[in-house]
Amino acid sequence: MNRIRFGIRLKLLLLSLFLFTIPWLGYQYVWELESYLRTGQEQTMEGTARAVATALHERPSLFDSQSSYLQDVKPGTDLYAHKIIDPIQLDGLLDDWVDYRHLSLLYSEMQLIEQNEFYDPESFHFEHMVGQYNKYLYAMFEVVDDHLIYRPKNSLRVDRNDYLLIAVTDPQGAFRRYIVAPQQSGWVNAYLLDENPESLRPLTLETAIQGNWQETEVGYNVELRFPLEIMSSKIAFAIADVDDLQSKARKYIIGTANPNKSDSLGTVLVPSPEIEKILKGLKYSNARVWVVDKHMRVLARSGSIQDATGVRTSPAPRKRDTLWRRIEQDWLFPLYYQILTKPPAGFVDELENAYALKGQDLAKALTGDASSQWRLSPDNKAVVLSAAHPIFIDEKVMGAVVVEQTTHGIRTLRNRALEQLFHVIIAVVLLGTAALFLFASRISFRISKLRNETESAIDENGKILGNIPRSTTQDEIGDLSRTFHSVLDKLQQYNHYLENMSSRLSHELRTPVAIVKSSLENLSMEQNNGDDEQEKQQYIARAQSGIRRLSKILSNMSEATRLEQAIQYSERENFELAEILNGCTEGYGVAYPQNQFALHTHGIRKTLNGSPELFAQMLDKIIANAVEFSPKESTIILSLMEKSGHITLTIANIGPKLPDNMHEQLLNSMVSVREHQTEQETHLGLGLYIAKIIAEYHKAKIHIQNREDEKGVEVVIRL
Known part of the structure; x- marks a missing residue:
């Protein structure tokens, strides 16, 4: 009857199979937990967006700006007043605009309003943006102009020089034009122009529009400020370039829109303070809330995405400082978080200063359907969930509410659950490891017993x-x-x-x-x-x-x-290595006159314990072998060196290299690589084998190898 054979690998496999179920169960548990939490967070976000949108439905006064009713928004003509955190100092240096410069637009050939000569972009263009702080609108212009022409001090005309033209509609709908034409760099005010669009005759000084015109190496900078109360949402800026001092004719006019036509003005969207008041109470909602118009431009926002962690997590209860607590903090948790990821303290927010949003969820909301979307932050450190809901006025979509949160709260809950799960996993693994250790100990005992029996069957010389x-x-x-x-x-x-x-x-x-x-x-x-x-x-x-x-x-x-x-x-005695080498080298010069011998001891003094006669016999065998394979008149070098705390004796000769895979075999008995033998000499391959025996007697290792310069062979004796 054949007995079933259980091998060692089969036994270990059977004992280890149950350990593989632990990470699988943990994975399933965590996946289901995080999936349910994300689904719940998504539903909560959609409910928050719906609630905020409900507060804004059918309130046309919140969207009374003419820009909100535009069918289409033209970039560069329809402007957005970015919210400015601190007031701008009107000095013409543009230092206060550094944090917002990436939002400015370039105005060049595509924005030409009037052209009287061939346009050269290098001679005239500018960058422009507007911003809002409290009840003021700020505007900046960084102009590149190869010839800056100021208004002459004795001239009443304001159009025979470089100038900035501003056109607005006031809150009553009246068309107003203003011009800035300085006589030198410095503080400027605007002049109110005649109502006739063809005329540039200044009427009165408008001190409400203030600014600074500062000349630069490549042109000039202009900073302006005027109160929002003097304008509605329609506006246009244009800069005229005059280069010829004789004719003083305009070369170009570049602007956001034609300031001489009231029906061609662009719009400026200023974030709504009324909507911001409604959203102000939502800063405690653990979410970031946006309100955008139907052109996806931001009307108001509340909260910070850095703090919008989604699920609120209470701090872990403080435990007593016990031995188990120290083990958790010092050993287990650092190990767990090699696999787990803690929510980052900060991440890159690409929408931090956004004035317009985009995304599939928002695009769908502006068609009338609520939607949600998951996205990664640009640095892949955070997962952001956004939910969008439309805002209706007279059955038409006038904008949308977008609510955003990260999954940091979910990740924190998941990590806490996994910490407890890993505790259980470690306990099971330790028990399984103990069982495997006992089984492995039994195997180790049997292998050790077999090793001891094998060693006792053979003595040190290999005799069975x-x-x-x-x-x-x-x-x-x-x-x-x-x-x-x-x-x-x-x-x-x-x-x-x-x-x-x-x-x-x-x-x-x-x-x-x-x-x-x-x-x-x-x-x-x-x-x-x-x-x-x-x-x-x-x-x-x-x-x-x-x-x-x-x-x-x-x-x-x-x-x-x-x-x-x-x-x-033989009886051991102490002898000086250098003396033996000196004596043997002198003898080799007499015994082998056809070769030369060089000894380099490098001042190393080494005392060995052994037999000087046997050590000299070992050198004789090696030298005889080196002489036989060296050409006549060549030099055999004996070198004593210290490497890595060990003394090495190297005997190098010029001659044929060793065959491949024969470096170690040459030290065995009855091994020789001579291509031919003379009739007078018999070689049994015992010389190097005898040298090996003597080296081992002196607790040394002998090694044969080809020289690094590939010109011969060297024998290295490591003492």
Whole structure:
């Protein structure tokens, strides 16, 4: 009967499955909660907009401005008086207009009213805007004029120079024209003109219209102020440019509308103080409220979107300073808000100084249907909900009410709910983690036991001392234990073969060596046949060469074993590294005259604990290897340096580079990368292996690599 096998991964998966349901449930909970809250907020906003619009229905006196009844609004002709926070100082410097300059309009070729010469935009144009503060209307003009002509002081004419023309209709509907034509920079007043539109004859000085005409490097600036009581909603401004001092003829007139025709005047919309009084009480409604006309221009507003958070959230109750409270504040909440987002203290409001609104909800409201819309702030920090409701007068839409709020209140409520939910999630995760920890501890104990059994089966030199017991557990660790048992069994058999191979090889080699040697001795004793003497000597030389090679093979094969035995019985002593290097380097110059040797100790004094003879033997093996692969007359450099708190000895030579993937294998036994061998020399690849054994005895690491300049190889010994 086959038993069902439960692997480790399957067991961990089964235990972890229930943890995946927690974030899913939390997500569903938060989504439903926020969805319901947003739906409720949207309905509340629509109700607020409906209530405000109800207070404005059928009240034509609030929309008695002629601009409110226009069928179409022409930008630049129909003006909007932006609400000014502080009064303007009439000095002609325009410093007080800095916060509103982005609302000004450019008047150029498209606003030409009269043109007597070819128009050059660089020679004459201006920027203009109007604003309202209390009961006054302010106007600014920044004029670019290549030739500024003032009115002569002895001249009664006001049209033979640059001038500003103003046309309005007074509250009784009468058409009035005023002109500003200064004789120099400074304070100015306007003159009331004759009623004849063709005449520019000044009648009286109008001191109610005051201002300042200030000359600039590129033209001049004009700032004006006049009370709203002298005008209705119709107005026009025009500036005439005169450049020729001889003819004094007008070149151009550019303006908002033709000031000489009463029926062509534009309009100016001033925010309604009556509507603002109605909205004043709504500043406590936790919303921003706009009232716009049918051209989407703002008539009044109340409240700030920064404070309109939607759902009002009471501050969290203050808890006692307990251990759990400190854990929440210092550990849990900082962790939660890596995922959650707190409502920002401030965000970019693109409608902060808006004089006209736009949006699908407002466009639909102006067709007669209430609507709402969600939008993101420009910096993506806030979600704003707006609801619009139409205002009806005589069954016609005269404007709309727009109410705005952010979702900061909803986000705050959501965060509080998630804080409590995360508490529960953490508790469940901790319990699940504890269960998994116990299970993992059991696995860790079994793996550690298998590791200890494996380590005890092999000694430090790699000799197999025994085998590990076979496991009967039907999982991955049990399979691993049984695999280790099988592998160690096979390795033990192979090691037994290797241990006997040396003695067998020695026995097999010594027999032919003895036969060859005895034959050569007999051959040397033959003196009878003198004719074959030279041929016999050749045979003798070849046989003796073979004997030497066979003997060297036997000596090299047993050298590593003898060295390990010598290391075991050698006594450690302290010796100076620099002295050993100096002595060995001098000896190498004598032993290898075909090469040069350079030693750089850089003044480093290092005392090692070990065997100076063995250390010199390690250097001999490395130097012999370097000499063999170096061209004649080349220099082998021994360098002692200190890097990262460690002493390194580098032996570098010029020559062929190491083959790829052979850097570490060259330190193993019986490994050689020589392309050819001479008949006189035998290489078994034991030299660097012996050097590695000696380096480990001195607690050093040896590494072979190609030089950075790619000109050869270097051996690095890290002490």
